[in-house]
Amino acid sequence: MHELSLAVDLIAQIEKICEREKATRILSVKVSIGAMSGVEREPMEFAFPEAARHTLAEGAVFEIEEVPLRVHCNACGADTKCVPHLMRCEKCLDAAVDIISGRDFLLTGLEVL
Ligand SMILES: [Zn+2]
Known part of the structure; x- marks a missing residue:
C-alpha cells in the first residue's frame, strides 16, 4: 500500500510548513485526491493517522x-x-483529450495553532 508512504511525505510537508509558521498544533488537514492520482480514499484515511502518530498532526481532523x-x-x-x-x-x-484536473494528490488546506 503506497498510501502510507504518501501520508508520511504529506506529514513531512506539513511539518515544514509548521516550522515556518511556528505552529505548535495542527487542527485539520485537507487534501484532494484526483480520480487518476492512483491514490485510494480508504487506505489514505487509514494511513494518515498512522503517519501522524507522534507528530504535530496527531489527532488532526483529516x-x-x-x-x-x-x-x-x-x-x-x-x-x-x-x-x-x-x-x-x-x-x-x-x-484527443488533455487532462485538466484529477491527476494530483495535493495538500489543499491546513489549520494550525
Ligand atoms: Zn470532444
Missing part, C-alpha cells in the same frame, strides 16, 4: 476531497468529465 477527472477535448473544444480508463471526450467521444 479531510479528503475527491476530484473527478476532467479533460479538454482537442477535437470539439469541450471540457467534460471523463472515466479514467476511457480517456475520451464525453461529448464527441474523441480520444
